[in-house]
Amino acid sequence: MPKVAITLRVNGDLHEVMVAPHRTLDEVLRDELGLIGTKVGCRTGDCGACTVLLDGKAVSSCLTLAVEAAGREILTIEGLAPGGEELHPLQRAFVEHGAVQCGYCTPGMILAARHLLDKNPTPTHEEIRRALSGNLCRCTGYAKIVDAIAAVAEKNRS
Ligand code: FES
Ligand code: FES
Structure with missing residues (x-):
């Protein structure tokens, strides 16, 4: 072709x-x-x-x-973190909250989260879960991923 x-x-x-x-x-x-x-x-x-x-x-x-x-x-x-020198706050939160296991879903999860936080910097847990509904993770059970994003939202709130 x-x-x-x-x-x-x-x-x-x-x-x-x-x-x-x-x-x-x-x-x-x-x-x-x-x-x-x-x-x-x-x-x-x-x-x-x-x-x-x-x-x-x-x-x-x-x-x-x-x-x-x-x-x-x-x-x-x-x-996401230009220059590769520093982690983006979402990447850091994922590491700190144990939201990365095999890591296969992680880039997609983090970009979906970035999209959410760009639209709504302080989402609720429910809003985070809804925003991630198109992203599957076979390792974490999702709770740690939601916690990581909620932690960034909490920092945005303060
Ligand atoms: S590889 Fe694109 S949605 Fe699964
Ligand atoms: S961390 Fe393994 S699929 Fe999500």
């Missing part, structure tokens, strides 16, 4: 890539740009592992064509 040239803006950096029109954003992020922090689970939009922010909105990158993302603002887990 003929490829098309697109420009992806990922974590503030511009990347010119040649992609087949059917290739999804998760594939291009991982295979072409080497950004393997975005995880791939179901590839059917059910697990949330591949969540990235597209123009600030949480999307399943496995259901998003790379060509649809051209020219838009993409944030992956690698861009």
Whole structure:
């Protein structure tokens, strides 16, 4: 299939890539740009592992064509704490609350949480649970993840 040239803006950096029109954003992020922090689970939009922010909105990158993302603002887990020197408050909270076990769901969870906190800096536990309803975790039982996000919300409150 003929490829098309697109420009992806990922974590503030511009990347010119040649992609087949059917290739999804998760594939291009991982295979072409080497950004393997975005995880791939179901590839059917059910697990949330591949969540990235597209123009600030949480999307399943496995259901998003790379060509649809051209020219838009993409944030992956690698861009959350620029420079990689310091953890983002959400990343720190996940570590401190034991919300990371195997870690497979973690990038998607954290980006879904970032989307929530951008819209609502002080969500309730119920609002956090609702915002994470599209992200599956097979390890933690969710309580520690909710606690971690609630801790960031609590800091935002004070
Ligand atoms: S891999 Fe995209 S939602 Fe599961
Ligand atoms: S920490 Fe293992 S799937 Fe969530």
